[in-house]
Amino acid sequence: MERHIELNMEKCTGCKLCELACSAVKTGVYNPRNSRIKVCLIGIPEIPVPIILDNCDYCFQNPVCVQFCLPKAIEWKEMETKPLRPKVSEAKRIAEEWLTSVSR
Numbered sequence: 001m002e003r004h005i006e007l008n009m010e011k012c013t014g015c016k017l018c019e020l021a022c023s024a025v026k027t028g029v030y031n032p033r034n035s036r037i038k039v040c041l042i043g044i045p046e047i048p049v050p051i052i053l054d055n056c057d058y059c060f061q062n063p064v065c066v067q068f069c070l071p072k073a074i075e076w077k078e079m080e081t082k083p084l085r086p087k088v089s090e091a092k093r094i095a096e097e098w099l100t101s102v103s104r
């Protein structure tokens, strides 16, 4: 088995510390624009949807962003297969599906 980042969207607070940590470690600058994880805030009240971009390299098996996620919305775990990586453009659909699932 390999380790991958597991996303637990329902635990995400939208704090965006992961974005700051990623940008700092990858570019030396605290700028979420440079982050390889994007936390999209969808709707009002906002539903945070963390999205891992294709250029995330798991920080060479030591993902820095995970260390800053206190609610454990992103976790470094052994998994059978690599999870799919949805695009940022899919965040709205993901938020809507989640909202439907918890509104039943």
Ligand code: SF4
Pocket (backbone or CB within 6 Å): 011, 012, 013, 014, 015, 016, 017, 018, 019, 039, 048, 050, 068, 069, 070, 071, 072, 073, 074
């Ligand atoms: S994934 Fe974690 S660190 Fe990133 S915004 Fe969500 S709660 Fe904050």
Ligand code: SF4
Pocket (backbone or CB within 6 Å): 021, 022, 023, 025, 026, 035, 036, 037, 052, 055, 056, 057, 058, 059, 062, 063, 064, 065, 066
């Ligand atoms: S694992 Fe590393 S490269 Fe990937 S999003 Fe987290 S901090 Fe950025």
